[in-house]
Amino acid sequence: MHELSLVNSILDQLEEISRSNYDRKIVRVDLKVGALEHIEPEVLKNIFDQVKEGSCAERAELVVSQEMALVRCRNCMMEYTPEDSIWICPRCEFLGGEIIKGTEIIIESVYLE
Numbered sequence: 001m002h003e004l005s006l007v008n009s010i011l012d013q014l015e016e017i018s019r020s021n022y023d024r025k026i027v028r029v030d031l032k033v034g035a036l037e038h039i040e041p042e043v044l045k046n047i048f049d050q051v052k053e054g055s056c057a058e059r060a061e062l063v064v065s066q067e068m069a070l071v072r073c074r075n076c077m078m079e080y081t082p083e084d085s086i087w088i089c090p091r092c093e094f095l096g097g098e099i100i101k102g103t104e105i106i107i108e109s110v111y112l113e
């Protein structure tokens with residue numbers, strides 16, 4: 001499951017951050033997820049709440065924000081945000097494009113107690 005392995009890798013990073021900060025506990029994590037990853041923030045939060053038990057992030061709240069998708073038309077080079085899973089350039093109607101933004105998953109901020 002995509003979400004579970006994502007949460008596990010987030011927790012690994014949090015453990016590392018906690019360790020290098022005198023084992024202080026983590027109280028909040030801000031995560032940015034690209035829209036093209038198709039991750040449900042609620043699903044992610046639920047899994048996080050189950051997996052965080054007994055970890056340095058036991059009392060942490062996960063705050064998920066979405067990064068808008070941006071693709072570039074391969075024909076006219078226009079950059080646009082696709083409305084759905086089919087990418088059609090709004091200017092020349094060319095199908096498909098190159099991803100500029102929307103696939104990143106990054107921990108933006110971590111708050112220690």
Ligand SMILES: [Zn+2]
Nearest residue numbers: 073076089092
């Ligand atoms: Zn175009």
